[in-house]
Amino acid sequence: MYKVLLVDDEPSIREGLTTIIEWEKYGFQVIGTAASGREALSRFEELEPDLTIIDIRMPGMTGLEVIKEVRRNHPSSHFLILSGYADFDYAKKAISYGVDGYLLKPVDEEEIIGELERLATVLTQERETLARLAGxxxxxxxxxxxxxxxxxxxxxxxxxxxxxxxxxxxxxxxxxxxxxxxxxxxxxxxxxxxxxxxxxxxxxxxxxxxxxxxxxxxxxxxxxxxxxxxxxxxxxxxxxxxxxxxxxxxxxxxxxxxxxxxxxxxxxxxxxxxxxxxxxxxxxxxxxxGEVASEAGVEGVAGTPEPDEAELADKLYYALDIRSSDSVMRVLGEMEDRLVPYHRTEQAIKSAFSQVFSLAINKLVATNQHTQSIMQEHSVLINEVYHQFTLSDLKVMTAEHLNRLIQRMGGGSKDTVLKQMIEFIQRNPGENLKLEVLAEVFNYNSSYLGKLFKNHTGEYFNVFLDKVRMDKAKELLDEGLKVHQVSARVGYANVDYFHGKFKKYVGESPSAYKQARFLSQSKEPAGNGEEE
CATH class of the missing domain: 3.30.70.270 (Reverse transcriptase/Diguanylate cyclase domain)
Structure with missing residues (x-):
């Protein structure tokens, strides 16, 4: 049996992990728990576990600090980290320290069982190596x-x-x-x-x-x-x-x-x-x-521009949102072309891919009704990124995961490109939408796509986008949001610019529109048959 130490400041997490898993069935035994980073260090030296499952965020001493401290005297120790959805940057940093995996809270039973089976393989290999060398x-x-x-x-x-x-x-x-x-x-x-x-x-x-x-x-x-x-x-x-x-x-x-x-x-x-x-x-x-690759992981290969991961994430989000496998494959190809030459090293490439995936899927979660399916797929995808042996393996695995995600969201839409574009704009009026970027996603020449759009809708792309945004702005003003909040929500960083656009399309300023609506709603209907 391999020994396991559980570390989390929440008693329910410690108790839950201890009881929901049939540890012995997978070759493990929970030999202790700790409620803080300091206690974890003490218990680690006392129990010498084969595997430590630790929360990345804890008051006092974080999981990252525990891992760094343990690694000073036990460089080959094994860790699985627990992380909330919002803590991906911490989890990514921990993975760069060489931890064995990343589990998203709330922990899924099948996911942790998969990690245990994989780690049993690693630990068995290590014991086998020691036995071989000794005997x-x-x-x-x-x-x-x-x-x-x-x-x-x-x-x-x-x-x-x-x-x-x-x-x-x-x-x-x-x-x-x-x-x-x-x-x-x-x-x-x-x-x-x-x-x-x-x-x-x-x-x-x-x-x-x-x-x-x-x-x-x-x-x-x-x-x-x-x-x-x-x-x-x-x-x-x-x-x-x-x-x-x-x-x-x-x-x-x-x-x-x-x-x-x-x-x-x-x-x-x-x-x-x-x-x-x-x-x-x-x-x-x-x-x-050698040294060239190592340096490239920090500064990039000479002459290679630093890739804009946020831009790549936007393109991947657009491709996923329109449920287009072809668009996803084109974006993955662009990620390889731009991320690999700059980062070069395995860890840096995996971190860059994970960052793009997380940014894109965060946006998808915020705008999609299939939130649970997306969250589950995100957790599995990020774990799998760090388990791939080669870039080729990473590309195949990623394509399979993202296409499966598209199918879960009811993907493979056979609607026309223009209908997909219009629906996408209506779903995402607050995005920094540009015809050039959408043309890339849909694999069209931007000038040609602009003409198709004009013929189909009767309006130029930017005019159509402005009108969709104004309709959304009126909805938000009706809900009681302030003008500056509405401006940001519909994609205008400059409030004065939004003010001018609104007046142009609606015929009055946002404030006047909001005031008029308020007065209209506050008027009481005249009484029927009331005595004077």
């Missing part, structure tokens, strides 16, 4: 490889070369990152299979590294064809296990003293695994790696 006869051999890779003491390389018999003309490091379902026997079995194919045939030496298996290879992999051939061979050797595999190769070197350089290059390439576009061993000289 295998090849431990000494691996230590020698590690010395070649990491030991900078003078003379270490030549000593290991004699010990391992590494009198080769070339040396190359190939790293294989492996993702798979839990299986206590699988890890050792995969490694034995590679040892039989490489160590026993004097082709190289297999070793473990932090996220998979490494190969110190005697054979050189220097072209795309040889990289693809090696990947196919490895996939064939490991094909009996259900795994996702990603590989990277460092540059071949001529001495054992330079092997660490090849390892660093391979590790840097593997750090960009998220951007891999095909299944093969990616070579050290393909694309930008």
């Amino acid at each position: 295998e006869d090849t431990a000494y051999r691996e230590h020698q490889i590690e010395a070649l890779l990491f030991d900078s003491l003078e003379g270490a390389g030549s000593m290991e070369e004699d010990s391992l018999g590494l009198h080769w003309p070339h040396y190359q490091i190939v790293l294989i990152e492996i993702h798979a379902a839990p299986d206590l026997q699988r890890g050792s079995g995969m490694k034995r299979k590679l040892i039989e194919a490489f160590d026993h045939k004097d082709r190289g030496i297999v070793f473990s590294f932090h996220s998979g298996l490494g190969l110190l290879s005697k054979e050189m992999t220097t072209s795309e064809s040889s990289a693809r051939n090696l990947y196919d061979e490895l996939e064939g050797l490991l094909g009996e296990w259900d795994i996702h595999m990603y590989g990277a190769a460092g540059e071949p070197v001529h001495s054992t003293a330079e092997i660490a350089q090849s390892y660093t290059q391979a590790n840097n390439v593997l750090g960009e695994r998220f951007l891999f576009t095909e299944r093969r061993i990616i070579l050290w000289n393909e694309g930008e790696t």
Whole structure:
């Protein structure tokens, strides 16, 4: 059983989580709870849980602060964070710290069960790795490889070369990152299979590294064809296990003293695994790696303009609101084109995508009657963003989720584009609507769409939009809102400008209109048959 610590300042949340889940059924046991950040730190040191489920916002010491403090002494600890809908920015920051997941309050039972099943896989893999490293006869051999890779003491390389018999003309490091379902026997079995194919045939030496298996290879992999051939061979050797595999190769070197350089290059390439576009061993000289990618995650690639995430979110919202799968796919394509070159790193790209999704879906929630379905899909979508292995996986998953959301809202409307446009304007008069943006969403030339709109409605787009806004403004004034509030609600930031527009279309100022309505409604009808 894996040990769980629950942390939330609300007793009902702690009690609810303890009782609604059959923890043992999924391999977990709640061993304690805490009502504050300070108490959580104390209980963590006392209980040493395998998993901590923690509220992101608590008085005194926040969940973020607890996570940072725990990570100082327990860098590999596992966290699931609980967050209210309005706290996404906090949740996003926590996810950037490397937490394992994000649960939206109120917690859905199926959602937390899914997270527990996934984390059971991760924890099992970690235990399996520890057991493998502790019990295998090849431990000494691996230590020698590690010395070649990491030991900078003078003379270490030549000593290991004699010990391992590494009198080769070339040396190359190939790293294989492996993702798979839990299986206590699988890890050792995969490694034995590679040892039989490489160590026993004097082709190289297999070793473990932090996220998979490494190969110190005697054979050189220097072209795309040889990289693809090696990947196919490895996939064939490991094909009996259900795994996702990603590989990277460092540059071949001529001495054992330079092997660490090849390892660093391979590790840097593997750090960009998220951007891999095909299944093969990616070579050290393909694309930008290392420090370039790291810096790009902060400042963007040189010459790449910073993308406007709010603008992308508006376009995605428009596409979702008109229930158009084609429009959603076009916006997703634009997100990839603008966000990926600027951010580059996996974490930055995922955060940017999540930000756009959240901004768009927040607007959708505010204007849609299917609020519950949208909220559920939003929570699942954001979690899934951070669980994707590659950008390609992210694009496929996102398209599936957003198309499912469209269907839940009664999507796939077959109405004409112009009818959809008119309905959209009527639903969203307060948005910063522009013909150019709508033309992009509907995949039309803006000039051509403007002519179609004029022919269909008899009015230019901006005139039609103004009239819709004035009708909405009159409704809001009738409800008692103040003039400046109405102005903002119907899309005019400048009250004086709104005043002029209203008078032009209605024939009197907003204040005069409001006063006239008030007087009309306050008049009492004359009495019938009353005595004088």
